[in-house]
Amino acid sequence: MRPLPVLMYHSIGGPMPDRLSELSVPAPRLREHLDALRSAGYRLLGLDAALAARAAGERVVALTFDDGYPDFLHAALPILEEHDAGATLYVPTRHLGGRTTWLPDADLPLLDAEEVAAIARRPGIEVGSHAARHVPLDVLPAGDLMTEVAESAAVLGELVDGPVAGFCYPHGYHAPAVRSAVRAAGFTHACAIGHRVSPPGEDPWALSRLLAGPQHDAAALLDLVEQRVVPGGAAFRAVAGPPWRWTRRVVHRTTGRWWT
Numbered sequence: 001m002r003p004l005p006v007l008m009y010h011s012i013g014g015p016m017p018d019r020l021s022e023l024s025v026p027a028p029r030l031r032e033h034l035d036a037l038r039s040a041g042y043r044l045l046g047l048d049a050a051l052a053a054r055a056a057g058e059r060v061v062a063l064t065f066d067d068g069y070p071d072f073l074h075a076a077l078p079i080l081e082e083h084d085a086g087a088t089l090y091v092p093t094r095h096l097g098g099r100t101t102w103l104p105d106a107d108l109p110l111l112d113a114e115e116v117a118a119i120a121r122r123p124g125i126e127v128g129s130h131a132a133r134h135v136p137l138d139v140l141p142a143g144d145l146m147t148e149v150a151e152s153a154a155v156l157g158e159l160v161d162g163p164v165a166g167f168c169y170p171h172g173y174h175a176p177a178v179r180s181a182v183r184a185a186g187f188t189h190a191c192a193i194g195h196r197v198s199p200p201g202e203d204p205w206a207l208s209r210l211l212a213g214p215q216h217d218a219a220a221l222l223d224l225v226e227q228r229v230v231p232g233g234a235a236f237r238a239v240a241g242p243p244w245r246w247t248r249r250v251v252h253r254t255t256g257r258w259w260t
Helices: 018-023 026-037 047-055 071-082 113-120 142-160 175-185 220-223 234-255
Strands: 004-008 041-043 060-066 088-089 125-129 165-170 189-194 206-209
Touching: 004 189, 026 041, 026 071, 026 142, 026 220, 041 047, 041 125, 047 060, 047 189, 047 206, 060 071, 071 234, 088 113, 113 125, 113 142, 125 142, 189 234
Parallel strands: 004 060, 004 206, 041 060, 060 088, 088 125, 125 165, 165 189, 189 206
Antiparallel strands: none
């Protein structure tokens, strides 16, 4: 079985604070990315479809978009359609039609429920859960964790008129209890960050992704996808994960604040 590159995008050309500038990819850069991937012989799909295509031996890249910014509808979708590309859009259900309350230095609008339902009807576009709220799930008490996951599954199931396969952990944080809750809610796979190409045999509820940023031209993106460069971040998260989770849990339970 082949490795599966899963690319992670957020906003396409929308405003972002300077510290998060890598999360906004201009529309011409997205077009450049998809041109390069197509020219390299990759099929471009949403994650659920990409997992099936990978299992069938196809050369495929999964495209994922987090949070549900309006520019997915106005900027990303036309470019995806130009390239006959699918994608998965992950949305936090309590924030539909709201704002990015999890970004302390940015107040950005988000797609509403009607827009997400319309997007889900587009050929090749999958809608997945980003939990009910965009909060780190690995520091929540068990009851709150189950509510976040199950509520999002129910809301999205109504919006798309059917079961929702994919889940995406807010801020990338997960742990055994979080993965168990996601499985119990009926999701068949979930993605984190991981900072690497998803290898064969990886836990389907902890799929690795690669951040595609505005700094990546066509050559740099292909280097990422074809593993000619090693992205930073994976080793640090592996070592720092448990102590950092404990610290974030204590801070949240004592102050109510979210550290990410």
